[in-house]
Amino acid sequence: MTPLSQLLPGQFGKLASLNPERGVDQRLMALGLLPGMVLKLIRRAPLGDPLAIEFGGQVVSLRLAEAENLIVDVAADCPIQRPRQP
Amino acid sequence: MSTPEAGLLVALVGNPNTGKSTLFNALTGLRQRVGNYPGVTVARKSGTCDLGDGQKVELVDLPGLYSLAAASPDEQVVIDALSGNIAGDRRPDAVVLVVDSTNLLRNLFLASQVAELGRPVVIVLNQADVAKKQGLRIDTELLSRRLGGVPVVLSSAWKGEGILDVRRAIALAIAQQTQLKRVAWPTNIAAALADVAAAAAADTGKQISEADAQRLLFDTNPSTADRLGWTIAQREKTLRSARDRVRNSGYNPMAAEPLVHYAHLRIILEGVAIEGLGKAGRSAAVDRLLLHRILGPVLFLGIMLGFFGSVFWLAKFPMEWIQSGVDWTKTIVAPLLDAYPMLQSLLADGIIGGVGAFLVFLPQILILFLFIGILEDSGYMARAAFIMDRLFSWCGLNGKSFVPLLSGFACAIPSLLSTRTIEDPKARLATAFVVPFMSCSARFPVYALMCAAFIGPLYGAGWQSVVMIGMHCVGLLFAVPTAFVLTRLVLKAKPQPFVLELPRYQMPKPRDVIWRMWQNAAEFVSKAGTVIFAITIIVWALSYFPREASVADRIKAANPAASEEVVKAKLQAAYVEQSYMGRFGKAVQPIFDPLGFDWKITVGVLASFPAREVIVSTLGVTYSVGEGAEADSRQLRKAMQDAKWSEGPRAGTPIFSLAAVLALMVFFALCSQCGPTIATLAQETGGWKWAAGSFVYMTALAWVAGTAVYQVVIRLT
């Protein structure tokens, strides 16, 4: 269980929980990011924030602070690509 | 526009960037602005659409949205339009859901929510050409059946394909009242919804639709409750127990709606779309380059510098042509009216000068919007926002503020128009408010004159460039804290999350880009143009009247040996001095005294409130070197260098001391001296409140900063 903000570029994760009371999470849920959904952190912006994530065939950008409450499961059943060592 | 006889109203609804406006244009023949940038349509537009059988309906194009849970004002517009809450507007008789064929699941979430409104529905799977290229095959018949028999048609609005099918489908939906299959709410949620509806109906005495009950139960936003007049005291207990009931059934009440809808849609879409092998993943590859950690920002800077550099560069020539066209018209028209000096001056200096003053902005506006159009339509704009967001987020703006602020260095007018692409109303307002601080090209002549006349000759070319660059930064220095204070302390609205879709790249379509450029230019001319025109006439009148013949005699008598030209220049100066403007300038000079301005500069400052670049020609008049003064005029420079205070404590010292020169430039860097900007600001912020605020704030700031500079520098030199 890690916050989405700590995924490495190229890493996949399965959304475990979010905070439905928050506006950002409501927006993401409307876009189809619901618990159980597999997502991929594509990259960070050149200045480190925001992040670009991919899920359900779309690429969406969200800010680091807003990604902290999204908890993902980097579990065995997610297709994981070897992340680059930081 | 005449209302269609049938009086039926059809609304286009869908996610942002799916092609609603393009479809609207294809269906109505009207031209609406389109762009590959989520959030391009910001208010509703309507037109008449033929359904193919002679029947006509009124079609409305609405802003794109992802969900009916109103989070932003744009979304509220759609919800109100769909439920008929906009005053003087009917509830639509049918809803056309425009769907991006390449992302059915997400797009149909909104459709599934709209189904709850119980309106006849048509599903248009647009961008079918893109789906086809990706090798995606969609079984529209199966989808139609699963959705309860609503018409489902494929279209490529941009290519004009499938438009007739859309027309027929709308006719069918209206004739057969086709309803979209609705979700089956789990028992506990259904019961909670019923509780809410019953309680709200009892408390307000109004009929509560199922869709309203859902908004009341699921939304944190109170807009639906407010509209129905269901007060907090009345609703609090009911909502709490209804939400508890939802929670007890295993759903978070705030997440129940998307969870149930998406589960419902996953079953419906089973086997509907078959992915082929022609997967198009080119956008990801382009992003690897354009969003690369090091190359990304480098390319970004290159693109922006290239684009905005050429705004100056390309616009220079047409601007010169317009300027010489205006001057030429003056020289043709003026002699015809030699017998009527007042009329001559009104026409030449007032009307032609006034029209010319805003026409010269036109090339810049056209070119700027051409570039913005290319950036948006290609899909790069969203990436620019992604790259820049970090730099703007800390002061309450966001990545989308970047383009308006950068283009503000060319001209504030198009830049204000481009703030429309910022969805968050708070960030949009704050961006629009600080745009006028950017050092626009009209400030350039002022800096150029002052630097060439004083800084260069006294301190050398090196310092001249330093001051020039410094002046371009002064505005920025004040803009950032202003935005910070505005978003933190003044604007109370809840900040919107910055969730931005990065659309796929596409070749910009010349037709859309050029149309858009044209539309913005037309809007500028019709709205801002009239205001500039009016203000110019007023300033002309104030500096023309009263005009007494005795002045002419006095000047001629005082300069018997002077050439005709010198007399003319002196006469003009004398006229201005005793005009209302001149008298007023002398009267208010004490206000500008702390900045070291004499009455002549004061008149220049006053006359340049409608358009700051007027200062140069006004100084030309008050320093009696004739009207044609330009920034590089030797005569004007000399006259200003020689000018001395004639009275008061500073008598005998030069008026244009280093302190006064710097104060004047800082004053111009910060002061709100542009009628069109104020007019556009009012238009874009929906009222004169912010425009007036901006005027007062910037002018006061300019005075304070100018005074500070003068008082400090005068003591140091």
Ligand SMILES: Nc1nc2c(ncn2[C@@H]2O[C@H](COP(=O)(O)OP(=O)(O)OP(=O)(O)O)[C@@H](O)[C@H]2O)c(=O)[nH]1
């Ligand atoms: N390839 C392709 N592109 C399309 C089609 N329809 C629209 N587009 C493009 O999609 C982009 C968005 O189109 P718009 O009509 O502005 O979309 P919209 O739904 O009105 O967008 P918002 O007003 O922002 O909600 C533009 O670049 C269009 O040229 C289509 O059928 N095929």
Ligand SMILES: [Mg+2]
């Ligand atoms: Mg649109």
